[in-house]
Amino acid sequence: MIACVAVVGHQNNPLYLQSFTGADDALKLHHIVHCSLDVIDERVNNPKRSVITLNESYLGLLYPTESYKVYGYLSNTKVKFLVVTTDLDVKDTDIRSFFRRFHAAYVDAVSNPFHVPGKKIISRIFAVRVSGIVKAFAPGTYG
Amino acid sequence: MILHTMIQILALLWHQIVAVFAEFRRDWAEALRFYEEAYRALREMIATSTRLPPVQRLVEIRAVAEQLFFKISTLLLHGGKVEEAIAWFNRHFNSYKHLVGLDEVSFLHWDWLSRQFLVFAELLETSSAAIPNTLSSHFGTPESSLTEWEIQPAYYYQLAANYLREKRYCLDNLLSTGDSEFSRTSGKVPESVMPSVFIGQSARLVEQGDMIEVLPLSDAEYVQYALSEAQRFQDSYEIIALFRKACESFTNLKAPRLASLCSNRMAKEYFFTEDFTDAKKLFDTVSSLYRQEGWVTLLWESLGYLQECSIRLDSAKDFIEYSLEMASLPIFANGDQEIPDSKREYGPAGLPSQSRREALQSEVLSLVRGEEIVSRTDRGCSIAVTKEQPVRIDVDIISPLRMVLLVSVAFHDQSVKPGSPVMITLSLVSQLPCSIEVDELEIEFNQPKCNFIIINAVEEISAARSNGDNQDVRIETAPSIVLPTNKWLRLTYDVKSDQSGKLECLSVTARIGKSFKICCQAESPASMEDLPFWKFEGMVQTFPTKDPVLSFSGQKVIQVEEPDPEVDLILNASSPALVGESFVVPLTVIPRGHEVYSGELKINLVDARGGGLLMSPRETDPFSSGNHHVELISISRMGGDDESRIHSDKIKKIQQSFGVVSVPDLRVGDKWSCKLEIKWHKPKSVMLYASLGYSPNSAEAARVNVHRSLQIEGKIPISITHTFMMPFRREPLLLSKVKSLPGADQNVYLPLNETSILIVTARNSSEVPLRVKSMMIQSNSNKNETPYSIQHVGGVSADDSLLVPGGEFKGVFSVRPKIDSPNLELGSVCLNWNRDLTLSDSEDSGVMTEQKLPAVIVEQSPLVVSLEFPPHAILGIPFLFYIKVSNQTNLLQEIKYSLGDTQSFVFCGPHDNAGFILPKMEYVMSYKLVPLCSGSQQLPQATITSLRYSAALNPSVTATTIFVYPSEPNFFVADNEKETILAKLNL
Secondary structure (H helix, E strand, C coil): CEEEEEEECCCCCEEEEEECCCHHHHHHHHHHHHHHHHHHHHHHHCCCCCHHHHCCCEEEEEEECCCCEEEEEECCCCCEEEEEECCCCCCHHHHHHHHHHHHHHHHHHHCCCCCCCCCCCCCHHHHHHHHHHHHHHCHHHHC | CHHHHHHHHHHHHHHHHHHHHHHHCCCHHHHHHHHHHHHHHHHHHHHHCCCCCHHHHHHHHHHHHHHHHHHHHHHHHHCCCHHHHHHHHHHHHHHHCCCCCCHHHHHHHHHHHHHHHHHHHHHHHHCHHHCCHHHHHHCCCCCCCCCHHHHCHHHHHHHHHHHHHHHHHHHHHHHHHCCCHHHHHHCCCCCCEEECCCCCCEEEEEEECCEEEEEECCHHHHHHHHHHHHHHCCHHHHHHHHHHHHHHHHHHCCCHHHHHHHHHHHHHHHHHCCCHHHHHHHHHHHHHHHHHHCCHHHHHHHHHHHHHHHHHCCCHHHHHHHHHHHHCCCCCCCCCCCCCCHHHHHHHHCCCCHHHHHHHHHHHHHHHCCCEEECCCCCCCEEECCCCCCEEEEECCCCHHHHCCEEEEEECCCEECCCCEEEEEEEEEECCCCCEECCEEEEEECCHHHCEEEEECCCCHHHHCCCCCCCCCEEEEECCCEECECCCEEEEEEEECCCCEEEEEEEEEEEECCCEEEEEECECHHHCCCCCCHHHCCCCCCCCCCCHHHHHHCCCEEEECCCCCCEEEEECCCCCEECCCEEEEEEEEEECCCCEEEEEEEEEEEECCCCCCCECCCCCCCCCCCCECEEEEEEEECCCCHHHCCCCCCCEEECCCEEEEEECCECCCCCEEEEEEEEECCCCEEEEEEEEEEECCCCCCCCEEEEEEEEEEEECCEEEEEEEECCCCEEECCHHHHHCCCCCCCCEEEECCCCEEEEEEEEECCCCCEEEEEEEEECCCCCCCCCEEEEEEEECCCCCEEECCCCEEEEEEEEEECCCCCCECCCEEEEEEEECCCCCCCCCCCEEEEEECCCEEEECCCEEEEEECCCEEECCCCEEEEEEEEECCCCCEEEEEEECCCCCEEEECCCEEEEEECCCCEEEEEEEEEECCCEEEECCCEEEEECCCCEEECCCCHHHEEEEECCCCCCCCCHHHHHHHHHHHCC
């Protein structure tokens, strides 16, 4: 199941962060997402070391904690997408397709003429859509 | 069942023994295989073994598993199989992580887990050399399930610390409740318990007489023993050490966020051990990263701890700062629900929420208005703000407290006259969740006289100023100074400054309550940065001032102009300057309204076309004289009297293009003048800047400056040209001139030992009349014997002859070279002149303009042709025309000559002929011509050709022109004068 999704901006500032577990571990998830940015920096700044990941936006598994795994995705505009899952065995293709849908939802949200680039995403429709994508990823969780 | 267990134990033992032997034989693969088998056998025993009481059984199994895993991972790591070792570790961890056991002894489980991580971290660290570099190239790809940090020991150190922390929580909970089942049942801690000879078992030694017996323990006894053992250890120090180790490694690995997570945990541990100074230091560094990247929730947690640390350290100022920052943070989470157990997760601050923000604000406001604040973790600790210990917070442009109070100051103008008022708008905004009322605003400028105070009208002025230390400060009142959330409070006032220069608003200090002040550095609206955190919020953009132009371009600085000077500075130059002369510019200082004290006059010469210095760029030494094209020579008092020259004790400094002189004190009605002597070396247009700085009265330091500038053209006064000519109707044959291509070179060829004529023309190219005093040719060589002789033979009279603009002056010189030289220097033309209208100095010695004559080529001419005929002829009257060719060589010369026909003359004599000339002899061809037309007529064209040199000589048109009178003219020329002229021509 997906514990948390996040969109992180250019200055590594959180643009959107939603947890799906319950409020008590929100802080922990914030910490996890924040620490995962180190791995993204490492992979993006050392292209020699990650030849394969450079060519695509999907960054792969970033950071396994004891009970979570973090996957990352980097858009062309250097906006970072992160997902924290509690499933320790997730198929790569599932995560990829999740990120594609997540990215599409983000693109639609920031295409809103009233949205100022670089600011937090406050669109309710985006939130609804993201939780829809999250539910679709793990239908058993909320069913 | 028992049999099955025994078989399992035997299998385990057997595998282990075989593995140890294999290791002994250095058969690593075999050893690994058997250790793995043993580990698997152990796994099977977890559920089935009943040999020991349950608690001790679990402890034993974990101990054996730890030892087997240690062996396996050591073998794998030393074999360079890092990935496998890590996979093994994960498997090991996953197998045992849920094997917590009873609640009472869960701390043993966490302790054991922490140890697993610690041991593996140390193993990784010691075998880091064996980790191949290629491993890191495929992180995050489907081929590798590993990520960057998993091969780093720091990752495991950090997790070891985390589990040790978990152990500490469990232990603390256990001890705090204090009514565990075991403590009730068993009572006291058993004595003389020691580790048994078997791994993971404990036993009690009982002395029975001389015999020492080893007895097994019951579970209750064991738990008591384990609890008492656990209490003896200071876990916090271990946790801090582990986190520090991880933090340092992550910092070295350039993973600042992971490092700050470790610092955060470390700080929490310090907080737990009540080491608030260290905790505060660490939390401060951590929060700076969160501030920088805008992670509100993480910052909130750290700030909550910092708040508590400040109370415990009895620092009201820090407490207020942290609380205000927290209250002004935009909350990230959208939920507002309080979770009962949020304290452990979020620390003392609790869950970030709007209501918490409001509560924090009101808490701080009540603190600054005199109430006490009690610590949340220790009720005995409190802080208060008192009159004796007032609190003042400074907010600069990088402070996070800009969110609490942001002050933008804009002057409505860019410059102002001294003494006249200018409008200033103060705009204040706060992001605190509730409106905040300010009692007093103090505005501070760099000119303290302009400072003023705005008082909330609700307050009594007398009460506000009761301290009375700033009696002379201007006081304004405002109906109310209330700052609503995110809404600009705009206040506009007049400011008047008498002092010229920069007037800048430095800060605005807001006073809330009797003893709390918050001092904000003033910011210009034009260069205001976005607020941290709030810049990511989707707020409506607001402007500090109502006037949008002022919001974009307003400045907190204004230029107070100088008072208008009331002194005249008159610079005058009647005409353009001439190159070479000392050009005098009179300068006059006349006080009109001001008196002049300690005046200083600065003179500066600048190239009018730009480029600054008046010297050629190629000259390396800028101070050597003569390099400057225009030079300031002197500044002297008007009147020409030597004694009135400015005394050296006054400031006087003259450089080539810059001069400073002091001006005496002058009253209104006085007048002071001086003259500037400037010399031009090159024709250049120059800006002359004169600036007079003075004090209008002797006491005041403020200075007034008067500036004047004057553009002066530097012109070349006289252009000198020259021409060489042969004597009239005399043409020497110059062989090299004949050979050279026409127009190829501009060389001048002169015949040796022949007199040539040099005509020097001086033309007045300026706009002023000049007087030529003398013209001469000066030889360059100092020797008495010059290789040529030059004599002044005529021209316009050189005695002070007036040269009007455009007029010419001609000097005629005869030149007679004495040596054959391809490069004969003839010296320079020296022209001494002065202006016709002299200024004050009538006894001017004049200006010498010198121009070098080009070198000439002197050579012996083999043949010289001279034409002879009368100066004029009369129509119809025949006259004689001689062409004389003189041979100057020692050779026999053959010549051909011809005379063409013209319509104006008939002549007798041969048309074409040839002849020989003996050495040093002369050949004469004579013709008799009868003019047929009157007027200036061209004689028949004569051509003389030298066969030896293949050179033809055609006399020039001027040389063969004769004037034909229609009839006999009457001349009234005295004979002797005629002779003189002829004699000079024939020289």
